[in-house]
Amino acid sequence: MTETAHMDASLPRKSPSKAATVFRVTSGNFLEMFDFFLFGFYATHLAAAFFPVHDPFASLMLTFGTFGAGFLMRPLGAIILGAYVDKIGRRKGLILTLAIMSCGTILVAFVPGYATIGLLAPLLVLIGRLLQGFSAGVELGGVSVYLSEMATPGHKGFYVSFQSASQQVAIIVAAALGFALTGASPSSSAA
Amino acid sequence: MIVPFIFVIRTSLQETEEFLARKHRPDASEIFRSMLANWPLVLAGMMLVVMTTVSFYLITVYTPTFGRAVLKLSAADSLIVTFCIGVSNFFWLPVMGALSDRVGRWPLLAGFSLLALVTGYPTLSWLVAEPTFGRMLLVELWLSFLYASYNGAMVVALTEVMPVNVRTSGFSLAYSLATALFGGFTPAACTWLIEATGDKAAPGLWLGFAALCGLLATAALYLRRDGRSLVNAV
Numbered sequence: 251m252t253e254t255a256h257m258d259a260s261l262p263r264k265s266p267s268k269a270a271t272v273f274r275v276t277s278g279n280f281l282e283m284f285d286f287f288l289f290g291f292y293a294t295h296l297a298a299a300f301f302p303v304h305d306p307f308a309s310l311m312l313t314f315g316t317f318g319a320g321f322l323m324r325p326l327g328a329i330i331l332g333a334y335v336d337k338i339g340r341r342k343g344l345i346l347t348l349a350i351m352s353c354g355t356i357l358v359a360f361v362p363g364y365a366t367i368g369l370l371a372p373l374l375v376l377i378g379r380l381l382q383g384f385s386a387g388v389e390l391g392g393v394s395v396y397l398s399e400m401a402t403p404g405h406k407g408f409y410v411s412f413q414s415a416s417q418q419v420a421i422i423v424a425a426a427l428g429f430a431l432t433g434a435s436p437s438s439s440a441a
Numbered sequence: 442m443i444v445p446f447i448f449v450i451r452t453s454l455q456e457t458e459e460f461l462a463r464k465h466r467p468d469a470s471e472i473f474r475s476m477l478a479n480w481p482l483v484l485a486g487m488m489l490v491v492m493t494t495v496s497f498y499l500i501t502v503y504t505p506t507f508g509r510a511v512l513k514l515s516a517a518d519s520l521i522v523t524f525c526i527g528v529s530n531f532f533w534l535p536v537m538g539a540l541s542d543r544v545g546r547w548p549l550l551a552g553f554s555l556l557a558l559v560t561g562y563p564t565l566s567w568l569v570a571e572p573t574f575g576r577m578l579l580v581e582l583w584l585s586f587l588y589a590s591y592n593g594a595m596v597v598a599l600t601e602v603m604p605v606n607v608r609t610s611g612f613s614l615a616y617s618l619a620t621a622l623f624g625g626f627t628p629a630a631c632t633w634l635i636e637a638t639g640d641k642a643a644p645g646l647w648l649g650f651a652a653l654c655g656l657l658a659t660a661a662l663y664l665r666r667d668g669r670s671l672v673n674a675v
Contacts, residue, residue: 271454278451321625324617332610333472341456343609348451391613398600399457404542410597411538414589415531421501422527429520 271400272409276416278348279393282386283420299363299371316376320383327387335388340396347385347392354381467606475607476614485658486599486615487622492554492655493595494624496588499648500526503631504581511641512572522581529585537593546601547663549594554655557587561652562645569641584648591655602662623651 331350335343357378364371394413401409467475476483505523508514514522541549560583568580603611627647634643 274450274454277447281447318625321621324621325614328613328617329473329476329610332607332613333469335609336472336607337466337468339456340460340609341454344454345448345451348448352448387617388609388613390616391609394596394600394612395609396454396457398597399459405539406601407538407541407546407594407597408535409538410600411534411593413596414592415534418527418531418534422524422531425520425524425527429517429524 268400268402272397272412275344275393275396275400276412278344278351279389279413280416280420281348282351282389283417284424316372316379319376320379320386323380323383324387327384328391331385331388332391335392335395340392340399343388344392344396347389350381350385351389354378354385357381463605465606472607472610475604476610479604479607479611481661482602482604483611483615483618485661486602486611487619488654488658489550489595489599489662490616490619491623491658492557492651493588493592494620495627495651496557496584496591496648498624498627499631499644500581500584500588502628503644504577504584506628507641508577511569512574512577514574514577518574522578525578526581526585529582530589533586533589534593537590538597541594541597546594546598547659549590550598550659550663551656553587553591553594554652554659557591557652558649558656560587561648562642565642565645565648595655598662 331343331347334346355378357374361367361371361374361378390413393416394410397409397413398406501523505519508519508522509516537549564580564583568576599612599615600608603615630647631644634647635641637643638646
């Protein structure tokens with residue numbers, strides 16, 4: 251404990267602009283992770299809305315496929331978008347990553363259900379999920395590298411740790427939101 | 442929707458001075474070739490991330506499921522546990538990141554992967570022997586301490602071991618491969634291990650395996666002379 255207190259006292263005295271920059275760069279990271287957790291929380295709900303319910307097996311396979319495809323896109327995004335970030339620059343790369351992520355999120359959020367537009371619904375959700383995976387592949391790396399390059403000398407570890415720390419905020423908010431929702435309707439504890 | 446808001450925030454970012462100061466900007470094919478040439482580094486980096494991604498999925502995905510299935514915890518109770526984990530992680534990550542600035546990356550990487558290797562299975566056995574809400578919270582906080590302490594040093598270490606011209610792509614490839622191959626499979630691996638051994642604490646073995654990966658990768662990256670040995674070798 252004494253060691254912790256000693257360490258806190260010696261943390262870098264950040265100028266406001268550094269702290270603000272850390273906040274600005276990790277805010278997008280928060281969004282990516284928050285979206286990822288929400289998808290997990292509402293997966294069964296999404297599956298019922300977007301995949302043909304008359305065939306449980308096909309519905310399940312499509313859901314798993316959509317999940318898996320999102321994960322498989324990550325290494326691809328890591329190489330292609332990573333090369334873009336290393337060539338064009340950190341700033342433009344992070345903006346492009348967020349743009350792709352937003353397209354994916356908007357697709358998943360606003361596509362009408364299977365009942366309305368048929369097969370197009372699961373197809374669009376799959377494309378949205380692929381875009382999310384593609385951008386997620388480079389988001390963590392892009393943010394980590396940005397933080398390490400803007401850190402004051404000798405404090406890289408402290409700065410870069412806010413990449414993972416911002417994800418914890420996403421978990422905290424998602425859990426609090428879930429708690430508020432289940433608290434509001436006790437009957438839905440199965441969710 | 443907060444998307445446009447975050448978009449505006451990110452657009453306001455400035456390019457890092459370190460990137461601006463670099464004269465040589467590699468093109469895509471150069472980056473791909475460099476990644477191929479640096480494959481031992483990407484592999485070691487991936488193993489470094491395995492420990493992070495497995496322990497993260499274990500505490501955020503698997504254990505809450507265990508709480509619901511075995512402890513019959515309500516959704517609200519598991520959300521409380523998840524909330525506490527988030528707070529605990531948020532506290533330890535910057536503290537350990539700052540500590541790694543003082544003592545170096547490898548003591549934390551080696552120390553906490555060793556600690557996870559040794560304590561992972563016993564702590565889960567302790568929970569399974571008498572599953573209560575209190576024990577589950579304690580085990581979760583302990584695992585969160587291990588995860589956050591390791592990860593506080595790991596992420597920055599990964600940015601440092603990658604050659605500068607492929608820093609983002611190398612980091613991202615190592616990270617996403619570990620997530621796709623190991624992290625994503627953690628729930629499945631845990632379920633399978635429990636099924637195969639009949640031991641509900643068996644996910645501790647999976648954590649042990651991940652910790653071993655982290656320990657081996659730390660040794661490969663840092664043991665020879667100084668932290669840059671593997672980087673210079675290729």
